[in-house]
Every structure is written in structure tokens, then in C-alpha cells.
């Protein structure tokens with residue numbers, strides 16, 4: 382079912398790598414809802430991924446940009462405004478990467494150059510996008526900017542590593558810039574804290590299969606899929622959520638409010654029984 386929620390709206394979508402990417406699903410949904418947008422990712426991701434296919438499907442142009450480079454971002458925003466013949470209404474920041482996670486370095490044995498890269502790619506890039514847009518006065522009044530986060534920003538989850546720190550910073554940037562941009566331009570900035578999702582970035586998280594199972598059992602509504610997330614993003618880009626800003630919005634089937642569920646307790650109980658059997 383489509384509602385034309387984004388009819389006439391123009392946007393920039395960061396982070397579609399392949400058809401598992403959350404940004405890919407957001408692009409498909411935004412297209413269905415009538416939006417026009419530019420797709421962007423790093424030149425490497427363009428080569429390794431399949432974003433061309435998405436661009437064709439959504440009738441979108443691709444402008445490569447490394448989101449840690451202010452120069453690349455300026456080029457992206459200027460060119461996007463040329464394509465649209467005006468300002469941008471929405472932006473999705475769907476970017477995350479930790480070299481420490483990639484190299485298997487644990488939180489108590491981090492490489493600090495990698496740590497800075499994690500923060501730059503996964504959090505500061507959001508500040509850079511917002512600052513570049515502000516300097517170029519690129520976002521329309523009542524425009525909407527969304528970045529994707531994870532509950533590890535608030536709670537410690539084994540194996541999420543320095544990405545937890547990056548997500549805390551990302552959410553803080555949404556609040557700090559949300560105030561300034563809201564006050565001056567009526568532009569809203571939020572983060573969506575998404576369930577674990579099987580994507581290229583997601584599969585880098587230690588023990589992802591177990592984490593998916595655990596959060597599925599813990600969440601009364603079950604894990605939110607990438608498609609579900611796309612639906613939520615579209616509502617935030619639409620005019621129906623004009624007074625929502627500076628929020629970290631949990632989109633996780635209820636996980637973040639749970640302590641223990643029947644399904645998780647049952648599984649936990651089983652493991653004790655297995656332990657007993659092993660002891661026999």
C-alpha cells in the first residue's frame with residue numbers, strides 16, 4: 382500500500398551498498414511514496430556494491446562521496462541542488478564502519494587510529510553533512526534528517542565495541558544540531574535506533590546470529606526488519622511528523638524497554654537443563 386507521503390519531496394540517501402542495506406530499502410520505499418533523490422556512497426562501495434541497479438530502479442542519480450570528506454560532501458550537496466533545481470527536503474545518514482571491529486580488536490585492545498576512523502565515519506560524518514548543508518543553506522524549512530543508530534548507545538552489548546561510542550556521539554550530534562537547525566530553520570533531526578538487522582555492516586558485529594535470536598525472543602513484536610525501518614524513515618521524512626525533532630526513536634519491536642521475556646527465559650532455562658545433562 383502506498384500513500385504518496387513523499388510526493389514532491391527531494392532527498393539524499395547515504396549508505397545503500399546492496400539490496401540488504403537498510404538505505405536500499407529506504408530508497409525503494411521513498412521512491413514508492415513519490416520522492417526523488419540522489420544516492421551516494423564511497424567510490425569503493427560503488428565498485429563493490431550494486432547501487433547502480435537501485436539507481437535505475439528508482440530513477441535516481443548517483444553522486445559518489447566519502448562522508449568523512451567535507452569537500453566531497455560540498456560537491457554532493459551542490460550537485461544535488463542543481464539536479465533538483467532547489468533545496469533538499471530529506472536526508473538519510475545510513476553509514477557505519479569500525480576498522481577495530483573489522484580487524485577483530487576488542488574494546489580493551491583498541492587501535493586508536495582505527496578508533497578515530499570509527500568515530501569519523503560513523504558519527505562525525507553526520508555533523509559534517511549537517512554543517513555542509515547549513516553553510517550552503519541546502520535544506521528546506523520543515524526538512525527532515527534521519528541517522529541510524531543502535532541501542533548499544535545506551536546499553537552495553539557484548540561485542541559492539543567502539544561502535545557503541547560512535548552511536549552515542551551520533552545521537553548527541555542529532556540533539557545538538559537539532560536545536561540549532563530547529564531554532565533557525567525549522568529543520569528536524571532525529572536518530573532511529575534500529576533492531577539488529579542482517580546486512581553487510583550488521584554481519585560484522587560479533588555473534589550477530591545469536592544477537593538476532595536473543596533480541597527476537599526479547600522483543601514483544603519481534604525484530605524490526607530493514608523494510609520496517611524504511612517505513613518508519615518515510616514517516617519521519619513526511620509532513621506528518623513535523624514537530625518530532627532531537628529524538629532517538631527506538632524502532633526495535635519493544636526490545637529497549639524489556640528486561641526479560643518469557644521466550645528468552647524459556648531458552649535460558651533450557652541451557653541450564655543442557656548444563657545438567659552435560660554434568661551427568
Ligand SMILES: NC(=O)c1ccc[n+]([C@@H]2O[C@H](COP(=O)([O-])OP(=O)(O)OC[C@H]3O[C@@H](n4cnc5c(N)ncnc54)[C@H](O)[C@@H]3O)[C@@H](O)[C@H]2O)c1
Pocket residue numbers: 395396397398399401402403404422423426446447448449474475476477478502529530531574575576577578579580581582583584
Ligand atoms: N544492521 C544492523 O544490525 C543495524 C542496527 C542498527 C543500526 N544500524 C545502522 O544502520 C546503518 C546502515 O547500515 P546497514 O546495516 O544497512 O549496513 P550496510 O553495510 O549496508 O551500510 C553501511 C554503509 O556505510 C557506508 N560507508 C562506510 N564508510 C563510508 C564513508 N566513509 N562514507 C560514506 N559511506 C560510508 C558503506 O559503504 C555502506 O553502504 C549504519 O549506521 C548502521 O550502524 C545497523
